[in-house]
Amino acid sequence: MKFFIDTANLAQIKEAQDLGVLDGVTTNPSLMAKEGIKGQDNILKHYVDICNIVDGDVSAEVISTDFDGMVKEGEALAELHPQIVVKVPMIKDGVKAIKYFTEKGIRTNCTLVFSAGQALLAAKAGATYVSPFIGRLDDVSVDGLNLIEEIRLIYDNYGYETQILAASVRHPMHIINCAKIGADVATCPLSAITALLKHPLTDSGLAQFLADAKK
Ligand code: E4P
Numbered sequence: 185m186k187f188f189i190d191t192a193n194l195a196q197i198k199e200a201q202d203l204g205v206l207d208g209v210t211t212n213p214s215l216m217a218k219e220g221i222k223g224q225d226n227i228l229k230h231y232v233d234i235c236n237i238v239d240g241d242v243s244a245e246v247i248s249t250d251f252d253g254m255v256k257e258g259e260a261l262a263e264l265h266p267q268i269v270v271k272v273p274m275i276k277d278g279v280k281a282i283k284y285f286t287e288k289g290i291r292t293n294c295t296l297v298f299s300a301g302q303a304l305l306a307a308k309a310g311a312t313y314v315s316p317f318i319g320r321l322d323d324v325s326v327d328g329l330n331l332i333e334e335i336r337l338i339y340d341n342y343g344y345e346t347q348i349l350a351a352s353v354r355h356p357m358h359i360i361n362c363a364k365i366g367a368d369v370a371t372c373p374l375s376a377i378t379a380l381l382k383h384p385l386t387d388s389g390l391a392q393f394l395a396d397a398k399k
Contacts, residue, residue, distance in 0.1 A: 187369075206238055209238050213247055243269045243313070254278065258270035273294075274302045282309040287310075295351070329362070347369055
């Protein structure tokens with residue numbers, strides 16, 4: 185399973201990249217705003233800065249909601265850097281835009297996916313990635329992991345090549361369960377990735393080995 189980091193914070197992206205397990209980055213307008221990135225030029229520069237840190241795909245989201253606007257924005261984003269994947273919302277014009285980008289050879293990430301039907305549409309339009317938001321489903325008492333299972337089954341039934349990118353991941357058990365189900369990618373906060381490192385028996389075992397090494 186690929187690990188993406190879900191942030192626009194350059195220091196966190198660098199830390200995950202340095203760990204040697206990072207396969208890509210996802211951003212969204214809220215994550216960009218959280219870093220105080222404002223103005224079109226600064227936003228575009230920030231995407232390039234991210235591409236220059238990570239060795240993998242970087243999702244950059246359009247903010248238009250009509251077909252023409254999404255195409256214009258997406259084409260400009262794709263031209264920024266070969267690692268850019270254009271992130272498009274799961275709405276009617278978004279599906280049309282994904283189909284358009286697919287035919288043009290521009291890679292896409294269909295975002296804000298909350299149902300198996302939406303994921304099926306994204307795959308039919310040729311999305312490179314589909315992003316089911318598992319944490320936000322859990323937040324409203326719907327099992328997000330069940331959605332990953334449904335999408336995995338549907339994609340395997342028909343051989344869709346769209347990669348399942350589990351999004352809105354909140355904790356290490358989300359990552360582990362996504363891996364068990366067979367999600368292709370999990371995009372996570374840095375804290376969830378580093379939490380995978382931790383086990384008290386590792387800490388106590390290492391302390392014992394170091395103590396014994398001094399004897
Ligand atoms: C995915 O690409 C989104 O940026 C993200 O995973 C949303 O996560 P949140 O629900 O924690 O905002």
